[in-house]
Amino acid sequence: MAPRSHVCCVPFPGAGHAVNMFNIAVTLANPNMPVHTFVLSRREAEKWLAATGQSKNDYVTIEVLADGKWEDWHADQAMDYFRLLQSPEFSTAVEAAVLAVEEAFPEDVCAALVFNPTMGSLGSVASRRGLRPYLLVPTPYYMIRVGSCHSEGVPLTTKHLLNGIGGSETPVEVEVGDAMDLTTPMWYQVIKPLFENSAGLIYSNTNIGLEGGEFQQPHLPTRNDALKPVFMVGPILPQWYENALEDPTAKDEYLAKAAEKDPCIQFLDAHQPKSVVYIALGSHVELEQWQAEAIIKNLRKHNVRWILLYRNDTQSMRQALGGDDIHDGVVTPWAPQLEIMMHSAIKCVLSHGGFGTMVEGVYAGQCFITSPCASDQFIDSKVMLNLGISLGTLAVNKHVSVAQMPKMVPIWSDDSGKHVEKLFDHVFGTSDGDRALQTAREASLALRRRMKEAKMQDGVTRLEDLRKDITSVS
Structure with missing residues (x-):
């Protein structure tokens, strides 16, 4: 032998x-x-x-x-x-x-x-x-x-x-x-x-x-x-994820199981298709609290529901956004990302542009807004923009390596949040934005077919x- x-x-x-x-x-x-x-x-x-x-x-x-x-x-x-x-x-x-x-x-x-x-x-x-x-x-x-x-x-x-x-x-x-x-x-x-x-x-x-x-x-x-x-x-x-759009049976089972205990899936289940923005910046990148507040403020401006993955000091972030009075979103230290990506209620994904999240989103037919920080995130954000999968990016590249960062947070342009407001006004506040979201989803599905x-x-x-x-x- x-x-x-x-x-x-x-x-x-x-x-x-x-x-x-x-x-x-x-x-x-x-x-x-x-x-x-x-x-x-x-x-x-x-x-x-x-x-x-x-x-x-x-x-x-x-x-x-x-x-x-x-x-x-x-x-x-x-x-x-x-x-x-x-x-x-x-x-x-x-x-x-x-x-x-x-x-x-x-x-x-x-x-x-x-x-x-x-x-x-x-x-x-x-x-x-x-x-x-x-x-x-x-x-x-x-x-x-x-x-x-x-x-x-x-x-x-x-x-x-x-x-x-x-x-x-x-x-x-x-x-x-x-x-x-x-x-x-x-x-x-x-x-x-x-x-x-x-x-x-x-x-x-x-x-x-x-x-x-x-x-x-x-x-x-x-x-x-x-x-x-x-x-x-x-x-x-996972096989269920890779083939979920062709055969949703296993996907539906995973989502149903997740809904038994996960507040994010329960929140999505209570909302209409393409109505919730999922905000998650990967395993190591975290938004500054003021950045997260700016994002939620501009989503609320257009009555868009949201899920915010915020690992560090989650309770403080939750209190800043309304505490027990929050009814339009979820602040969570952990989220079942694959199940969320595949949920019909997701409207758009706001991510760090990391490659793993990009591929997961593509296989779910999702579109993106990115806020890159380091590593491959800036180049992936440019690729997504080129392919029509992303509708815009919030961060600027100051050429800081991971090894030079005391903490991994995206750097936004110094414009008092005007870029975020302008982008969100277009994407979430106009009929042209609705069409752009749908076009980006179709581009994501086209790339998914190529990769499969x-x-x-x-x-x-x-x-x-x-x-x-x-x-x-x-």
Whole structure:
């Protein structure tokens, strides 16, 4: 009997990134390829695994690092993540976990280590243990491609055109600074070497339906030929979600179950189709309180209902918006995003423009307004505008990397909220705005069709290519 090839996965300890990793783990794992996920916290990991919505896979295990030392660890600032994930203590814990797998399965092969690009020290762990290192990239490929155009002395305002994104005949005009995190010392010193020395790059949320047939954008300068094979195996979404618009039976069951206890779904159930704006800025970005108040003020101006996901100091935010007298919305520290996205009462999604939320919204046929902050959010916002999925953006790019942010909040133009008011007056207060919302939904559905077709034609092949590449070490 041939030895099995074990894969070790290390999720980044943040909801969106971690769900991506668990999606990959569940998708890869089979009797011949068990997958071990090394986590800081079992409690959080079980939440992330459940959040994938994937069916249970008996060949995926959760294994807690350092005997649970970090079970209750929490990052107060973005840099806290990087300090821990790049520390010798973290890499030692991961290496010990790999060694434990090797000792538990002496007849098999521990073949690969899959991790986030910010985990700079894990490349050496893979090298010492003889594992093939793969990076799970949470962004779209086009961000990495734009970032590869940067070199010393290149202004961040240097413009480039992305061709064929989402099948569009109109190029997307972007700036190098839209991929800000790929221009910093951390990128050059820690992350870029990982890219160049990896066995391959795994993209779980994208495919050529979005990226275009010539996704490597050969016309762009400074093409990085050191990048290893690219495995676009996505978007990996729960089956009920991926096919909900064709077969709503499972979707209806999920929404009904959520409605039993979740106030957001209960609120949506009480409202008419396309009447509620969902406001959520991802796992790490948070609106300033005055920004959230400005958004709600302008929605109330047009009698638009809303759900506001606000994690930090939720009670204070709720009181600022009316406390117990709130009847036109919900303020919540947590929301079942997939179920909300699929609810017929959603009118529009106001998001940070993050890639995961973008793809989830596209698969639900939703339209967007964005308030980007960092990472891929500015470039994704431009892509959504180009494809007609977004009706506008509230934030400006001041070229601040995640590592430089004491807290991740979007920066708005200094105009006393006039831009927000003008955009909302048009979108939510005019018949032209109603038509624009419907046109944006249709554009979202068109991209959804492209991405589903590309996954059917190409995704399975890329997944098998990845499995073959992993087992080549054997």
